[in-house]
Amino acid sequence: MALHVPISLKSEHESLLARMRRAMRENDATGEAARRVMQVMDGHMMREEKFALRPLGILKALARGETPAELADVAQLVHDFKAELPQMVDEHRQIAELLRLLAREAETLGKHEYVELAEDLIEHAHLEEDVLYPAAMLLGKYAAFVRGGG
16 A cells, blocks of 8 residues: 555645636736745645645554554655645745735635635645644654654
8 A cells, every 4th residue: 555645635635726726817916816826835735745644644544453564654754744844834824925815806806716715725724734734743753653763
């Protein structure tokens, strides 16, 4: 079993990205604001999926009492994630600022779907920082412990 981002998280990221791409196609201040968001968000999401969300792919197996062979991979990914975390949290701050700008522009132009998108993305970032990132960190500690390094 290779490490994969849980399908529910992958689907949510894809849905949010599809909505952002729609916003980017707008030929007004909303589209410009969306393009600025994506300049930061695109690379951020790729790193996030690699370092923070892939380790979560073993949660179901652990909950079933299994010891996945990928524990070494999880330990390494989370080790790398720890180094990436300050930048990723800073990117969340940058993205949130740009999303607030997107929401203001969209509100001014009466494009409420993009106001909602901005709110959804900010809420998603809170979920990541409050639940998903700490869960990945715990998985890394668990993997290191089980492998005798923690």
